[in-house]
Amino acid sequence: MIPIAKPQLDDAEILAVSDVLRSGIIAEGQRVAEFEQAFAEYTGTEHAVAVNSGTAALHAALLAHGIGKGDEVITSSFSFIATANSILFTGAKPVFSDIKADTFNLDPQLIEEKITPATKAIMPVHLYGQPADMDLMTNIAEDHGLILIEDACQAHGAKYNGKKVGSFGTGAFSFYPTKNMTTSEGGIITTNNREVADKARMIRSHGSKQRYLHEMLGYNLRMTDIAAAIGLIQLRKLPEYTARRQHNAKLLTENLKDIEGIQCPTVGEGCEHVFHQYTILTTNRDALADHLRNEGIGTGIYYPIPIHKQPYYMELGYNDNLPVTEKASMEVLSLPVHPGVTDEDIATISNVIKNWSGSKC
Numbered sequence: 001m002i003p004i005a006k007p008q009l010d011d012a013e014i015l016a017v018s019d020v021l022r023s024g025i026i027a028e029g030q031r032v033a034e035f036e037q038a039f040a041e042y043t044g045t046e047h048a049v050a051v052n053s054g055t056a057a058l059h060a061a062l063l064a065h066g067i068g069k070g071d072e073v074i075t076s077s078f079s080f081i082a083t084a085n086s087i088l089f090t091g092a093k094p095v096f097s098d099i100k101a102d103t104f105n106l107d108p109q110l111i112e113e114k115i116t117p118a119t120k121a122i123m124p125v126h127l128y129g130q131p132a133d134m135d136l137m138t139n140i141a142e143d144h145g146l147i148l149i150e151d152a153c154q155a156h157g158a159k160y161n162g163k164k165v166g167s168f169g170t171g172a173f174s175f176y177p178t179k180n181m182t183t184s185e186g187g188i189i190t191t192n193n194r195e196v197a198d199k200a201r202m203i204r205s206h207g208s209k210q211r212y213l214h215e216m217l218g219y220n221l222r223m224t225d226i227a228a229a230i231g232l233i234q235l236r237k238l239p240e241y242t243a244r245r246q247h248n249a250k251l252l253t254e255n256l257k258d259i260e261g262i263q264c265p266t267v268g269e270g271c272e273h274v275f276h277q278y279t280i281l282t283t284n285r286d287a288l289a290d291h292l293r294n295e296g297i298g299t300g301i302y303y304p305i306p307i308h309k310q311p312y313y314m315e316l317g318y319n320d321n322l323p324v325t326e327k328a329s330m331e332v333l334s335l336p337v338h339p340g341v342t343d344e345d346i347a348t349i350s351n352v353i354k355n356w357s358g359s360k361c
């Protein structure tokens with residue numbers, strides 16, 4: 001079986017975790033501080049605030065920017081539910097805007113028509129590891145005085161015009177095991193805004209800077225030193241993992257690009273794609289996924305139901321017409337691209353798809 005995702009862990013992580021366990025300091029401590037500094041340096045931001053999930057990173061980032069009841073945040077419906085749920089949890093309203101058919105990221109041309117007097121922020125998602133159009137996003141945010149929050153949960157190290165995602169606005173990353181790097185569960189907020197970083201630190205720990213003095217409403221969103229110790233090792237390996245993902249993606253595209261009925265991923269101008277997912281488009285999606293599974297190849301559909309079509313959002317009255325999002329949700333199929341996938345695996349995947357497609361003609 002070639003799985004769709006596989007965390008890359010070896011003796012280095014095991015040793016780092018045992019060191020923490022032996023130290024007796026197992027909640028938030030020195031390892032978290034080191035991890036924050038290393039991640040901020042990697043992303044090119046002044047501050048990083050580690051939390052216990054990507055969802056927590058998004059939620060705390062929004063709260064740290066003062067977003068709440070009565071505010072609207074423009075985002076993508078073609079994402080993991082956490083993107084929109086984090087907005088709902090602040091009391092604000094997610095407003096969905098459609099995506100571009102080639103990159104699956106928010107279409108900058110459509111954003112301005114969604115802006116109302118209540119709009120407070122734009123939250124682009126760097127889907128599958130590909131940066132959104134950050135020049136245009138930054139311009140729109142500046143022109144309308146909006147906050148820019150990047151859902152970079154799938155895009156560790158991705159660059160737009162040479163600049164890493166998570167450094168354009170306030171970034172939120174996830175370290176869930178399937179992501180480009182992991183801490184088991186975990187997340188981090190990146191920002192150049194000191195006030196936002198300070199506020200996020202307070203929100204992560206019951207609104208307190210000083211123990212048992214609570215200046216605002218917060219929660220327990222803290223990362224453990226056990227998780228941070230894994231993160232420090234993973235961050236060191238990330239460039240190698242990314243290179244491997246990009247290598248696998250290149251081979252897949254070389255092998256699949258001429259197959260009729262299959263559209264390979266498009267990399268946008270100025271984008272360095274880190275291939276959290278390698279996602280093709282095909283109208284025969286479900287049949288191909290079944291066939292691949294029968295041949296021992298794992299696939300993923302991210303995401304089969306857009307957020308605005310989820311039962312809970314329908315109940316809230318969401319009734320958007322987002323044709324590009326809806327079409328993508330029926331045709332996307334992700335193939336294994338993670339660093340554990342070998343050249344031989346790529347050949348197997350490619351041949352299975354070629355033969356299947358040949359048998360259809």
Ligand SMILES: *Cc1c(COP(=O)(O)O)cnc(C)c1O
Nearest residue numbers: 053054055080082083153174176
């Ligand atoms: C994974 C992910 C999240 C949430 O991260 P968790 O660590 O699972 O909470 C949010 N947004 C996107 C786009 C993601 O892929």
